[in-house]
Amino acid sequence: MLDDTDKRLLAALQQNSHLTTQELSDMLNLSASQAGRRRQRLEAEGYIRNYTARLDPARLGLSVQAFVQVQLGTHGPDQSQSFARLVNLRPEITSAWTLTGDADYLLRVYCEDLSALNSLIHEVLLRHEAVSRVQSQIVMDQFKQDAPLPT
Incomplete structure (x- = not known):
């Protein structure tokens, strides 16, 4: 079951998957180790499937x-x-x-x-x-x- 902190962590990572553990900890008011463990748990439990880059179709010539x-x-x-x-x-x-x-x-x-x-x-x-x-x-x-x- 997800708590409010898990949901805030997931929302933050959807906006920017490059957030460091320290940046997450600052956003969530947790220690860096707590934020890192939560992220790892959410990855292990399948809430986070992968991390990808969103490309600009127009820049790639896909009009x-x-x-x-x-x-x-x-x-x-x-x-x-x-x-x-x-x-x-x-x-x-x-x-x-x-x-x-x-x-x-x-x-x-x-x-x-x-x-x-x-x-x-x-x-x-x-x-x-x-x-x-x-x-x-x-x-x-x-x-x-x-x-x-x-x-």
Whole structure:
């Protein structure tokens, strides 16, 4: 069970994962050793899965962000596993979810341009034997960045 100090520690690390033990201890009003032990415990218990850097897509030349809904024509473990393998091989697909409703999958993709998105849809996704329909929504502007999880 998380206490208020654990929640404050997690919130601080979501804002800046480079915080030192001393900086955490100052923020949480704990000794450095207490802050370090809490951080290690939260890592060991799986609350903190990893530490990553957030890159700027525009600086990397990825000017098109889109959400792509995929509907399968045939459903079964083989088709689902085959489609999941395809998704995992494509670096431009940065997130994937299974859904309820009309679409079976929602994919978040980053591409260099519209031509690259078109190729991904028509030459990769629609060519998969289980895919029956693909619908895309191109992001015009992201006015709220991916936010930290509530703690």
